[in-house]
Amino acid sequence: MYGGKQIRMIDVEEPTLDQSEGGDIIFQPELACLCGSDLLYFEADNPGYKPEIGHSLHEMIGTVVDTNGSKFKVGDQVLCVPYLQMGLQERFICTEKQAIAVDTRPDLREALLAQPLGTVLFATRRLPNLLGLNVAVIGQGPMGQLWNCTLAQLGCRQIVGVDLNAERLKVSPQMGATDTLQVSAEQSHEDVAAEVRKILGGEKPDLVIECVGHREQVVNLCLEICKEHGSVFFFGVPTQTLQEISLYKLFWKNITLYASVVPDFEIDFPLAMRWIAEGRVDVSPIITHHMQLKDIQEAFDIFSQRQDGALKVFLDFPVRNA
Structure with missing residues (x-):
């Protein structure tokens, strides 16, 4: 995000764990979902939310492609919340504390909604x-x-x-x-x-x-x-x-x-994942759009302007094997 409501893809260095002190993962996104808080960076007109490289996605499911921690192994599918919402990247480093295992029972889009649902559960605990x-x-x-x-x-x-x-x-x-x-x-x-x-x-x-x-x-x-x-x-x-x-x-x-802000990764997101996986709540009615990463500009335009009944807009990241 480089200007008001404008998105472009650029090349950056491949992330490595060489400088990490431990407990980190390299996360490769597979599926993301747009959130209203991403619009603060997309619209780029608020001095408190200036877009930087990687802004802005933060509701994401993907694969651990490297780790120097103990919580996950390479190949695990996890829900991850990137640092400061800088998830608009092919791969990025994140602490393993900000990721949870994905339950395989629900549709993957519904499983991803454990992230926003977890923020609501945290709020209700207050x-x-x-x-x-x-x-x-x-x-x-x-x-x-x-x-x-x-x-x-x-x-x-x-x-x-x-x-x-x-x-x-x-x-x-x-x-x-x-x-x-x-x-x-x-x-x-x-x-x-x-x-x-x-x-x-x-x-x-x-x-x-x-x-x-x-x-x-x-x-x-x-x-x-x-x-x-x-x-x-x-x-x-x-x-x-x-x-x-x-x-x-x-x-x-x-x-x-x-x-409220910053839910507990040990309580709120796992509980939200469980609610969805066990069918205690049905989040499918808010799944309205599913697009490809190459169409991210259009996806943000639809979401920000509330076009075509848009509620939750999902993005598939391209498969990357190496």
Whole structure:
């Protein structure tokens, strides 16, 4: 990624473990998936996320082609999360601590979704017991959909998926939302909050998940929707600063604000892989596009512009034997 919404392939040196102190692997990607946080580098207009060589892919399954660690052997298929999302490479070095074994039971694309699902599981471990709570999930992109299925699995009473996009809302019931609400950019926060209350029988949600992301932060909307003494989870990747957040509402409604980043590779990703492999959650409805690495520019264009009902866009890396 070398400029705003522009991608090109360049030659770099082959990675080796000669300078490694141990515990590393050389990872060769086979399958990758685009994520909203990759768009921060793709769009290249945010000073906190300047693209460098290797930006930006980080949801990846591939093969260990060399190692000086003890966790994997050469030839093992693993899910790997590269350092600082620098996974747009044919091969790269990564600590073995940031990789887990791939369960062979599900479709490989579904297995790869253990990475984003693992981030949601980590987030829920920061929250109190969710059983019987009413929740509004603001944003029904891929991560909002994974929140839907996780909240349903953990016993929430009603899960209201809220979005501007009607196509995305069609998927929400398949992913666990009990109700959906299409809103418009012109609606006031008070109007949206009133519609959510109507769906919940006059109640406000106990928990509101902000899952819109860096382009269209809706923190103030979440604070408006949330009940007094409720919670707001700030899950969308933020810009460096957010202006005009209504601390007044946060303060006077006694709202607890949560955030999370960097899941546990020993807990969250393996558990997500297990949920998917055992069929506890069905992540297949959000698999919408499957393309080749040579078409990565088109893939990012489709994903960033939300074309053709795009939710999760997958990329096959070319086979490399040597």
